[in-house]
Amino acid sequence: MYGNGYLVLSIDDDLCVSRVVQLKLENAGYRVARAVTAEEGLAKIRDLKPDVVITDVKMPGMSGIDLCRRCEELFSDREYLTIVLTAQLDEESRIWVESSNRRRFISKPFSPRKVLETIESYRLDREGAPVT
Amino acid sequence: MSVVKGRLSADLTAPGVAELVRHLNRDGALCIELVDNDGNVVTCAGGCAGSCSKQCATMRSRLASEVLNTHGPCCGSCEGGGRIEALPVMHSAAQFGAVLVCEVPAGLRVPAPGNGIQTTTGIDPLLNSLSLLVAQSSFYELEVRSLTSDLSLRYEELALMYEIGERIPIRAETASVIDYVVESFKDLVNYDAACWVPAGSKEGLNGGEGEWVRWIDSRGEARSLDRDVRRVSRAIAERVASGGSVLTVNTMAADADTQQLSETFSAASGYPVAVEEEYYGTLVLFKFQGDFKSGEAMLVSAVMRRSGTVIRNANLYKELDEFFLNTIKALVRIIEGKDAYTRGHSERVSTFSMLLGNMLNLPLSEKEALSRSSLLHDIGKIKVPEEILKKPGALTAEEFAVIKEHPGFGADMLSPIGQLSHCLPDIRHHHERIDGKGYPDGLKGDEIPQRARIIAVADTFDALTSDRCYRPKFGVEKALQIIEEAAGTQLYPEAAAALVSNKDAFLEHVEAKSVTAEESDRN
Numbered sequence: 001m002y003g004n005g006y007l008v009l010s011i012d013d014d015l016c017v018s019r020v021v022q023l024k025l026e027n028a029g030y031r032v033a034r035a036v037t038a039e040e041g042l043a044k045i046r047d048l049k050p051d052v053v054i055t056d057v058k059m060p061g062m063s064g065i066d067l068c069r070r071c072e073e074l075f076s077d078r079e080y081l082t083i084v085l086t087a088q089l090d091e092e093s094r095i096w097v098e099s100s101n102r103r104r105f106i107s108k109p110f111s112p113r114k115v116l117e118t119i120e121s122y123r124l125d126r127e128g129a130p131v132t
Numbered sequence: 133m134s135v136v137k138g139r140l141s142a143d144l145t146a147p148g149v150a151e152l153v154r155h156l157n158r159d160g161a162l163c164i165e166l167v168d169n170d171g172n173v174v175t176c177a178g179g180c181a182g183s184c185s186k187q188c189a190t191m192r193s194r195l196a197s198e199v200l201n202t203h204g205p206c207c208g209s210c211e212g213g214g215r216i217e218a219l220p221v222m223h224s225a226a227q228f229g230a231v232l233v234c235e236v237p238a239g240l241r242v243p244a245p246g247n248g249i250q251t252t253t254g255i256d257p258l259l260n261s262l263s264l265l266v267a268q269s270s271f272y273e274l275e276v277r278s279l280t281s282d283l284s285l286r287y288e289e290l291a292l293m294y295e296i297g298e299r300i301p302i303r304a305e306t307a308s309v310i311d312y313v314v315e316s317f318k319d320l321v322n323y324d325a326a327c328w329v330p331a332g333s334k335e336g337l338n339g340g341e342g343e344w345v346r347w348i349d350s351r352g353e354a355r356s357l358d359r360d361v362r363r364v365s366r367a368i369a370e371r372v373a374s375g376g377s378v379l380t381v382n383t384m385a386a387d388a389d390t391q392q393l394s395e396t397f398s399a400a401s402g403y404p405v406a407v408e409e410e411y412y413g414t415l416v417l418f419k420f421q422g423d424f425k426s427g428e429a430m431l432v433s434a435v436m437r438r439s440g441t442v443i444r445n446a447n448l449y450k451e452l453d454e455f456f457l458n459t460i461k462a463l464v465r466i467i468e469g470k471d472a473y474t475r476g477h478s479e480r481v482s483t484f485s486m487l488l489g490n491m492l493n494l495p496l497s498e499k500e501a502l503s504r505s506s507l508l509h510d511i512g513k514i515k516v517p518e519e520i521l522k523k524p525g526a527l528t529a530e531e532f533a534v535i536k537e538h539p540g541f542g543a544d545m546l547s548p549i550g551q552l553s554h555c556l557p558d559i560r561h562h563h564e565r566i567d568g569k570g571y572p573d574g575l576k577g578d579e580i581p582q583r584a585r586i587i588a589v590a591d592t593f594d595a596l597t598s599d600r601c602y603r604p605k606f607g608v609e610k611a612l613q614i615i616e617e618a619a620g621t622q623l624y625p626e627a628a629a630a631l632v633s634n635k636d637a638f639l640e641h642v643e644a645k646s647v648t649a650e651e652s653d654r655n
Contacts, residue, residue, distance in 0.1 A: 020284045023277065111291035112284045113319065 003029035006123060009050040010034050011041035011067070012085070013059045017108075021054060024112040025119070038062035045071055050080060052119050057086040057093070065093045068103070081122045085110055135203050138274045140168040140221070140229040140266070163236050166221075166266060167196045168229040178236070187211045192218075192232055199230040212237030219259050223267035226274060231263050288320055289431055296438055306330065306412055306443050307342030310405065313439050314346065314415065321428050323417040324348050324397070327365035330413035331373070357396060361418070364393050364400070369414035372402040378433050382423040399424050403432050407440040456551065460507055467514045474510075474521075477594055482506040483641050484590035484631075485583075491630040492586070502583045505558035509587050512542025512559070524601050536571045539563050558583040562591060565622045585624035589615070589631060592623060597642045608639060 008030050010018040015036070022032040033048055035041040038059055045053060053071070057064040068082055084097050087108040097105045104118055163178035171193065188210040195218040198206050207217045214235035221228045296313055304312075310328045327345045345358045345365075367389035372379045380401040381387050384394035393400075401424040405412045415436055417424070464478045485506035489499045513521065516538055520531045527535065543560035546552045561575060561584035568576035596611035606614070612632050619628035631638060 016280075016283060019276070019280045020287055023280045024284055109287060109290040109294055111288050113288060114291070 003031060004123065006052065006119075007031045007033065007048060007050045008052040008054065008119065009041065009044055009048065010054045011036075011038060011059075011064065012054075012056040013037065014056070017056065017085070020112055021115060024116055028116055028120070030119070038064060038067040041067055042070065045075065049078065052081045052083065052122070054083045054085055054115065057084060057089060065089075065096070068097075081119065083115065083118060085115070135222075136226045137169045138226040138228045138270055140166070140174055140270055161236055161241060163234040164262065165192065165232045165234070166229060167200075167232070169200060169227065171196055171200065174229065178234075185211060188214075188216075188234065192216060192234065196230050196232060200227070203227060210234065210237070212239070217259055219263045221263050221266045221270065223264075223271040226267075226271060228267060228270040231259060231266065233259050233262075285320075292317055292320060293435065293438060296435060297442070304446055305342065306446070307344060309439060309443055309446065310413070310415060311344065311346070313435060317432065317435055318348065321417070321432055322419060322422065324420045325361060325418040327361050327416045327418075328413060329362075329365050329369040329416060331411045357393070360393055364390055365402075365414070365416040368400060368402040368416050372404050372414045373411060376404060376406075378403050378429055380424045380429055393418070396420070398422060401429055401432075403429075403436045405436045405440045405443065407444045410444065412440060412443050460504060463511060464507055467511060474513075477598065478507055478510055480594045480598075480641055481509060481587065481590045484593055484638055485587050487634070487637055488586050488590060488627050488630055491634060492626060498583065501554045501558070502586065504552065505555040505562075505583055506587050506590060508542065508546065508552070508555060509559050509562045509591065510538065510542065511545060512538035512540065514545075515541045522601050526602070536563070540572045557581045558587060560584075562587045564588070566624060567621045570622075580624075582624075586627050589623050589627040592618070593631060593638065594642075608635070608642070 003026075008021075008025050010021045010032060011034075012018045012021075013036055018034045018036075022034060025032050033044055033050065035044050038055070039061055041053070041055060042062075044050070053068075055064040055067060062070075064084060064086065068084070071082075079102070082103045084103065084105045085108060086105075089097070089105060089107075094105060097103045106115060106118065163176070165176045166174045168174050191208050191210055195206055195208050195216055199218045199220050203220050203222065205217070205219045207215065209215050214237045216232060216234045218230055218232040220230050296316065299312075307328060307330065314326050314328075325345065325347050328343060330342050343362065345361050368379060368381070371389070378401065380399070381390050382399045384390040384397060384400060390397075390400055397418045398421050399419045400416060402414050402416045404414055415432075417432065468475045468478060482503060485502055486499065489502045494502065516534055520527065520534055523531070539560050539562055543556040546559065547556060558581055561570075561573070561580050564570035564573065564575045564580045564584065565588075566577055566580070566585070568574050570580075593611060593615060596606045596614060597608065599605045605611075612635060615623065615628050616632055619625040
């Protein structure tokens with residue numbers, strides 16, 4: 001195991017977005033896996049057990065929000081951070097996302113640095129280290 | 133030849149290599165190994181199924197090292213006599229690793245299952261194709277990483293531009309807008325010091341209010357250079373403003389304006405902040421080391437142009453607010469102008485009302501409304517004939533009836549002005565009484581809007597402490613006593629209590645001199 005041992009899964013049908021996220025996080029010592037649909041994402045969450053899931057909302061097939069809800073039902077014993085990364089989110093979904101501190105919402109266009117900071121902060125919190 | 137080391141794309145190549153081997157190596161005669169730039173085996177496939185001797189492994193390792201260091205082919209053999217050929221995996225001066233092919237000694241061959249082509253061709257063409265395959269995919273991976281890195285920067289810039297538009301408070305002062313913006317892009321643009329040179333009014337392109345210098349890290353030594361930085365920045369600002377475009381000085385020693393700081397900094401650049409005809413100021417950035425590249429300059433320039441728009445909006449809002457307030461004050465002066473006794477009354481009632489608003493902890497939006505309502509509360513008196521307003525004796529019932537119309541008339545008069553709609557009830561009801569015996573509607577207690585109840589207390593206090601045409605003013609103590617006695621019946625008890633307990637704050641503003649009869653006649 002190299003880096004800080006965390007696995008991040010990036011789910012987005014836009015490959016540019018997941019590639020940018022992957023590069024930013026790998027350079028900071030994270031391992032990154034990618035998925036192109038929510039269905040593929042679901043399978044990878046089940047099999048790879050990521051520590052962080054970053055997902056888009058509007059994708060062909062299942063939406064990112066439905067994916068989140070489904071995963072929380074299926075993997076309720078696991079602890080992981082979910083980041084919803086999207087241009088628009090309806091009011092109801094936004095409220096739902098922000099009702100838990102294991103879920104965050106970052107709007108697009110997004111700053112890759114902000115995604116990294118969000119994950120670093122979550123990781124350092126979990127490890128009990130002071131956040132720099 | 134200078135060779136760049138790239139990452140071997142194992143994910144992409146390992147399956148490809150395994151496939152190739154499977155098809156070409158059915159009789160188990162070849163073993164193919166792929167290593168990365170550090171000599172680690174990425175994948176191994178083929179005939180000996182990894183059961184080769186230690187000597188072979190050592191030989192292979194030595195050959196791999198040589199290839200990786202010399203960037204050229206080499207060969208050797210294993211103890212069983214089998215040849216080992218090694219080639220670097222390269223594409224366009226980028227080396228990703230090395231590929232080795234071993235001829236497996238007859239006794240150790242493990243034929244692959246299933247049908248396949250026998251190895252009849254020599255090792256060399258195979259080696260070359262393999263090397264090319266691996267190199268190309270690794271090369272494209274390298275290119276993709278480079279493009280992705282660029283894309284990541286563009287994403288940051290885009291996110292910053294969006295944020296600048298959304299986050300800046302609409303009514304902020306220009307200097308603090310620029311400060312916020314400069315703070316926002318400090319991670320994207322490399323600079324060590326920044327100076328904001330605001331445009332002066334009319335004459336100067338410098339000298340406006342709010343000039344500041346900020347340092348990225350506050351080294352003590354850096355601080356003492358503030359004055360010099362300002363001076364140099366102003367010189368640069370002049371040139372930027374007259375040229376109308378970004379100015380970059382990457383050789384500060386050679387430029388007369390920047391020379392004095394060339395020991396400290398290596399480069400400076402100036403960015404105009406302007407919208408059409410209006411010039412707001414110049415932002416000047418300095419670096420300790422390195423040049424200002426065109427990419428950075430473009431980003432800052434775009435961000436400053438955006439900021440210019442934001443500043444213009446903020447200024448327009450401010451002007452609108454001031455215009456509105458001044459119009460109200462002009463209206464008020466009209467009604468009070470005629471009567472020396474009431475001159476200044478509305479402004480004092482407004483001051484007293486705001487003091488009460490603070491003491492009663494009114495929220496900000498309420499206080500803003502209260503400020504306007506209290507200033508305008510007597511606007512309806514414009515309809516009341518002067519003779520009645522200035523009558524020195526007691527009023528007849530008819531005359532009093534006319535006076536009692538002024539709150540209603542004031543509210544009606546202002547009703548077409550949408551922006552004042554929240555003031556209308558306050559104006560209409562400022563003469564209501566808590567006990568319901570007021571006018572025009574006889575509202576009781578909480579039915580009366582709170583701001584109107586506050587204005588009533590302020591209005592009464594000012595009336596009691598000023599001379600009027602029909603009686604001189606009361607002494608302060610007497611006035612406070614009357615207020616206290618009226619609490620609960622005429623006046624709003626909480627406001628009355630606040631007034632009495634904090635009388636010193638109010639006394640400051642009570643009308644100082646008395647108006648004499650002669651003065652009154654003259655006006």
